[in-house]
Amino acid sequence: MIQWPKSNDVLGTTNRGNPAESGLCTLCRSDCAGKCETWMSCLKGRHMLYPRDFGSVTAGSANTCHVGVSYNSLRIQGFSYGAQGVAAGRTTNPDDCLFTNVSLETSFGATEKTKVRMPLMTGALGSTFIAAKYWDSFAAGCALIGIPIVVGENVVGVDRASSMSGGRIEKSPELDRRIEIYNRYSDGYGTMIVQLNVEDARNGVAEYVIEKYGNKVCIELKWGQGAKNIGGEIEVTSLDYALFLKKRGYLLDPDPELPEVQDAFKAGAIKGFARHSRLGYTDLPSSDAVHQNFMETVAYLRGLGYTKISLKTGSYGMEALAMAIKYATDANLDLLTIDGSGGGTGMSPWNMMETWGVPSILLHSKAIEYGNILASQGKKVVDMSFAGGLAREDHIFKALALGAPFVKLICMGRTLMIPGFLGSNIEGALNPERKEKVAGNWDSLPKTVRDIGESPEQIFAGYESLKAKIGADEMKTVPYGAIAAWTLADKLGAGLQQLLAGARKFSVTEITRGDIVSANRETAHETGIRFITDVQDEIARKILA
Numbered sequence: 199m200i201q202w203p204k205s206n207d208v209l210g211t212t213n214r215g216n217p218a219e220s221g222l223c224t225l226c227r228s229d230c231a232g233k234c235e236t237w238m239s240c241l242k243g244r245h246m247l248y249p250r251d252f253g254s255v256t257a258g259s260a261n262t263c264h265v266g267v268s269y270n271s272l273r274i275q276g277f278s279y280g281a282q283g284v285a286a287g288r289t290t291n292p293d294d295c296l297f298t299n300v301s302l303e304t305s306f307g308a309t310e311k312t313k314v315r316m317p318l319m320t321g322a323l324g325s326t327f328i329a330a331k332y333w334d335s336f337a338a339g340c341a342l343i344g345i346p347i348v349v350g351e352n353v354v355g356v357d358r359a360s361s362m363s364g365g366r367i368e369k370s371p372e373l374d375r376r377i378e379i380y381n382r383y384s385d386g387y388g389t390m391i392v393q394l395n396v397e398d399a400r401n402g403v404a405e406y407v408i409e410k411y412g413n414k415v416c417i418e419l420k421w422g423q424g425a426k427n428i429g430g431e432i433e434v435t436s437l438d439y440a441l442f443l444k445k446r447g448y449l450l451d452p453d454p455e456l457p458e459v460q461d462a463f464k465a466g467a468i469k470g471f472a473r474h475s476r477l478g479y480t481d482l483p484s485s486d487a488v489h490q491n492f493m494e495t496v497a498y499l500r501g502l503g504y505t506k507i508s509l510k511t512g513s514y515g516m517e518a519l520a521m522a523i524k525y526a527t528d529a530n531l532d533l534l535t536i537d538g539s540g541g542g543t544g545m546s547p548w549n550m551m552e553t554w555g556v557p558s559i560l561l562h563s564k565a566i567e568y569g570n571i572l573a574s575q576g577k578k579v580v581d582m583s584f585a586g587g588l589a590r591e592d593h594i595f596k597a598l599a600l601g602a603p604f605v606k607l608i609c610m611g612r613t614l615m616i617p618g619f620l621g622s623n624i625e626g627a628l629n630p631e632r633k634e635k636v637a638g639n640w641d642s643l644p645k646t647v648r649d650i651g652e653s654p655e656q657i658f659a660g661y662e663s664l665k666a667k668i669g670a671d672e673m674k675t676v677p678y679g680a681i682a683a684w685t686l687a688d689k690l691g692a693g694l695q696q697l698l699a700g701a702r703k704f705s706v707t708e709i710t711r712g713d714i715v716s717a718n719r720e721t722a723h724e725t726g727i728r729f730i731t732d733v734q735d736e737i738a739r740k741i742l743a
Contacts, residue, residue, distance in 0.1 A: 200265060208257045210250040211235045218540070219270060220589035226612050228328060228619040229639035232646035236589060240617040240682040241650050243659035244692040264717035269559050269588070271721040272596045272714045273730060276700045283705030297699035302691055302706050306581040306606040307532040310505055312389045312416075314607065315344030316691055317598060317706055319583055321537075321611025322393055322423070322510065324350020325432050326544030328615075330372065331637040335618035335679020337380040342664065342680055343687045344387030346607070348510075349376050351395040351420055351430050352475060354403050355446050358439070366402030373403075377411060383668075383680075391416045391508060395430065396476040397447055408502045416532065417504050419495065421478060421522065422512025424541025424586040427554050429475030431545040437463050440471040449474040472545075485521055489528075496529040508533035513541070513555030513586070516564060523568050526580040535609050536565050538586030542611035558586030562600055563725040566711075569604045585609030591693030598706065599714040600725065617686045621679030624657060636677065654678060660685030 202219055205212040213234050215223035221235050230237065239246045249257040264271040281290045285301060288294040305311040323329035323336060329350065340347040354360055357372040373392070380390050392407055392415050407415050429449075434440050440454035451472045452459045462468040482488050499507055509531055511522040519536070526534040538558025540551055555561075562584050569579045582605045584597045594608045624647060626638015643652065651657040664684045665673045698706060701713045715730040716722035722729040 200268075203260075206235065208249045209235060209238070209246060211238055211246075218587065219268060220587045220593070220613070222589055222612055222616075226616065226619075228332070228637070229623065230619065231640075231644035236613055236616050236686065237620060239689040240620045240686045241647070241657055241659065243685040243688040245659060246689050247693050247696070264721070266718075267559060267721045267724050268557070269593060269596050271717045272559075272600065272725070272727060273717050274592065274595055274599075274697055274701065275713050275715050275733065277702045280702050281704060283703050283708035285704065288704075295699070295704060297692075297695045300695040300698045300704050300706070302694060304606055304707050306583075307506065308530045308578075308580070310532075312346070312506070312532070313344075313387050314346065315387050316687060316694075317594065317607050318343075318614070318687075318690070319346040319388075319391075319535075319607045319609050320348050320614050321542060321585060321609055322348045322350030322418075322420075323615070324393065324430060324544075325352035325356040326350075327432070328544050332615065332618035332622055332679060333376055334379055334636070335621055335677040335683065336615065337376060338383045338677050338680035339617060339683025339687075340388060340614070341380045341383035341385075342668070342676075342684055344385070345687075346388045346391055346416075347380055348391040348393060348418065349373065351393045351398055352432075352448075354406070355397050355401055355448065356432065356443060356473070358442060362401065365400070367406045370403075370406060373407075374410075377407075377415065381414065383676075389416050389506065390414065391418050393418045393420050393510065395420045396478055400447065404499060404502060404504070408504060412503065413505050416506035416508055417499055418508040418510055418535075419492075420510045421518070422514060422537075423510065423543075424513045424537035424539050424555060424558065425543035425551050426541075426546040427512065427514070427550065428547075429477055431475075431547075432473050433470045433545060434473060435470040437471075440473070443471075443473050449476070485517065488521060489525055492525045493529060496531070506532050508535065510535045510537065512537050513539040513558070513561050515556065519556075519561060519564055520568050523565060523580065523582075524572065527572055527577055530578075531580050533583055533607070534580045535583040535585055536561060537609065538562060538584075541586050558584070558588075559600070559721075560724060561586070562597065566601055566604060567726065579604050581606045583607040583609045585611065589613040591690045591697060594690065594694050595697045595709070596714055598709050599711055600727065602710045602713075614683065614686075617682030618677075618679035621658075621677060621682035624654070624682075625678035628654065636679070654681065658682060658685050660688050663688070 202217040204217055213223050214230055215225050218224050281295050302316045304317050305313045353373050354367050354370045360370040361368055377390055404417055440450050444450045454471055479488055509526045538561040539555035572579050584601050584605050588608055597608050622636040623638050623640045625636050626633030627640040627643050655661050658681045703709055715733050716727045
């Protein structure tokens with residue numbers, strides 16, 4: 199197993215826990231006092247693109263030996279002349295070809311395009327309590343940035359304040375809250391995506407959403423995710439709540455209705471109950487049967503009035519991957535999110551996460567191979583989003599390039615949650631009367647934050663730019679977690695602009711597979727991305743001849 203470095207002396211960052219390839223800790227805590235690269239970027243923004251202590255240091259890269267097949271074994275190609283994707287009204291003069299003029303705006307969708315300001319979206323933030331606690335920051339931040347956010351599965355079913363009639367939801371305060379917060383800050387970029395799993399479909403979530411919000415919401419069918427190959431889980435520590443969820447139709451483990459389980463809970467031997475969702479398509483015997491059912495479901499959703507429909511699939515094998523791409527293309531869906539292992543989670547069996555599924559780079563590479571097969575048949579291949587362990591601007595570039603021309607967005611889960619945690623902790627520490635409301639964990643600012651500043655204006659590098667966008671009055675009410683998200687997006691965006699400028703691409707829509715190279719032969723074989731010294735070798739030899 200590759201061991202990723204715990205600290206980065208050049209950036210002055212360190213991981214509290216064990217680092218993953220993404221640079222995040224394998225266990226990301228909402229009360230963390232720092233200071234991984236993503237955590238620091240939520241405060242210092244684009245300043246985190248550069249080595250620390252300018253004027254007193256020099257720095258040298260240690261990441262030049264690539265072992266195994268991973269996104270780390272792809273390198274970004276640079277070019278020494280030319281410029282592509284220069285915006286209308288600009289020239290190829292060096293005075294116009296500045297990295298700050300690189301456009302990150304793109305869009306996705308089959309017929310009705312959804313505009314986004316950056317090629318990002320969140321992972322599914324569903325019924326886990328951490329998603330609910332920090333939703334205000336997540337939603338406001340994504341809306342202000344101008345990217346889609348996904349309301350994950352089971353939000354309606356686990357809401358004790360929701361009510362049902364005749365087996366169908368008629369009131370869902372938590373789902374309403376989630377949609378309305380995003381809409382409050384949205385200015386036409388991005389969109390709300392609401393997932394639909396087996397229980398959600400039974401509970402009438404699709405009907406509820408279309409009747410109340412119409413086409414402002416994209417509905418997403420869910421096949422799976424990169425963190426697990428069973429249904430979604432949460433843990434509840436209340437016997438009454440566990441009984442409520444079982445009555446809602448969920449599987450509870452252990453069964454809270456059994457007398458012996460209740461006795462063990464009262465004695466303290468059982469501390470909580472895992473609530474599970476059901477697997478889909480267990481009653482279907484073949485891929486053809488799935489295709490028929492899938493097309494019927496999409497037709498039903500369109501009949502309800504949905505014009506935007508997406509699909510999320512996990513790191514299953516090649517058959518399921520081909521099914522997802524083919525069926526989503528046949529159904530003219532707006533987006534297909536492909537989540538590889540290892541994905542992030544709020545609640546999944548740990549050893550399942552460690553051992554199941556297809557690693558992201560392998561799954562993503564085959565997705566493009568299969569997409570090209572459909573394209574060669576003259577089909578308009580569904581727009582895609584890649585997910586699974588992606589966190590930095592170089593990850594965004596590599597995944598977009600690997601997935602070109604089909605991939606329009608990169609899906610980030612835990613990365614885009616960290617600013618919500620951090621901002622809420624800062625807000626609660628600076629405003630104790632708001633600590634409980636924002637789910638803050640700190641009584642005072644830790645040294646890692648005080649080293650940067652002691653007021654929001656000092657702490658968040660993006661504070662003033664966001665104030666310029668929304669006004670001083672709105673800044674008084676916007677969640678600090680949204681300010682942190684804005685600041686993180688500024689760092690990711692500036693870093694992506696720099697990488698694109700180095701590749702002579704002045705619009706993110708111009709990125710191609712030729713903008714990356716493989717750093718070892720095995721990666722070249724698995725991804726179809728040529729080995730680093732083979733690329734342009736023919737051209738070089740012609741120059742020398």
